[in-house]
Amino acid sequence: MSFEGLRAVPDPAVGAWIAPRLGHGWSAGGVVPRGYAAYARVLHPVDASRPLRVRTWAEVCEGTGRTPSALMRWEDVTVPAPGARLPVTLAGRWDQVSTYVGTLDATVLAPLPDALAPSTGGQDCFHALWDGRGWLHGGDAVAVLTADDADDADDADDPVDDPAECRQPPAPAALREALAGPRLRLPSDRDHLLFRGPLHAALSTGEQTTPDHFHGWSPNLLWPADRSWCLGTDIDLDSTVVGGSAALVDAVLAAPGVEAWPVGEDDDLSPWGPPPDA
Incomplete structure (x- = not known):
């Protein structure tokens, strides 16, 4: 299911509106653009x-x-x-x-598209992934496990010793096209691969480690074509920010299984600060 429903965006200019609206550092309005009516901070769950x-x-x-x-x-x-x-x-x-840093675990990401859908309708969304994830560039690597000579007879038919069984599935076409194209660059000097597709395709971005195992990574930025809301996960933060209308933020705050709080665009979400009061 990796990148299912997504296609590469050849021109990152569709994301050029973001940088001029970003605030400072790790404020809510520094993770997603400023200027929305309301913001929610979604806490990443405990591992x-x-x-x-x-x-x-x-x-x-x-x-x-x-x-x-x-x-x-x-x-x-x-x-x-x-x-x-x-x-x-x-x-x-x-x-x-x-807790999880830099990605929103699937248990909390899964309910969010349903919360965002009423404000999105049927329009496509843009899904941006930070280019620094090593798995994005993994290719067709093979991991081969070897056994001691004494164990060879017993393990001769063991599938983990068959390189064909250990081969990582080939990268999806959308990912290969995005890697070959230009990047969306933000003021943090981080480059992002850009994709377009349905809102719920946010659940399909990730690493298909084997044909039967998918490890999801949430988009670092996600917004609809009309820019009416934006979701952002900074790679160094343990929470995700959603900006949009008051009704949309209320829906996020009420989403089942989601631990979220309303915040302001200037609120500091940095992971480090003074120690708690004794």
Whole structure:
């Protein structure tokens, strides 16, 4: 399903409207363009591969004794308050939880197109991916696993020893065309590959590691042809920003399985700040 429904955009000028409207740094209006009526900050979920049944920042705050808020920082809320007895790292943070940086996990990305659809209608959307992801340039690499001589007889029919079974699927045509074309460059000097297609194709951008396994990566920028809203995920941030009408932001805030807060375009979402109050 990698890049299903998407086609490469040959002229990045369709994204030229973004740079003049970007604010400073990691403000909400620095991640997506300024000038929208409302903004939402979508928090990236807690890594589900960790052993604890903690999935939201609010649940992390419940464990550490911190107070959730729209501008809370992961680096702050994972520091246990005095009296909260939790295993911590050398930096003093709860060592059993982590969150996703630079991409919105599929569990939270999946409900967002439905929330954005009423404001989008049937129009196409533009999907931009940061060009620095190594998997975008992976090609047809082969990983071959070898066995000890003593194990060769038992493993002779093991599929992991067959290079044909380990070969990465070839890159989709849309990705190959985008890699061969010009990039959309933003003031951060980051280049982006640009695609066009349906809104829900945002769920198909990612790495098809094997014919049966897809690892999704959310778009770093996503907007409809009429520019009525924009979704952005900075590669260094642990939250995603959506700007648009008040009704659209309300829909994002109410989306099932999405932990989100309303923010202003000048609100600072940087991951580092002063330590939490003792």
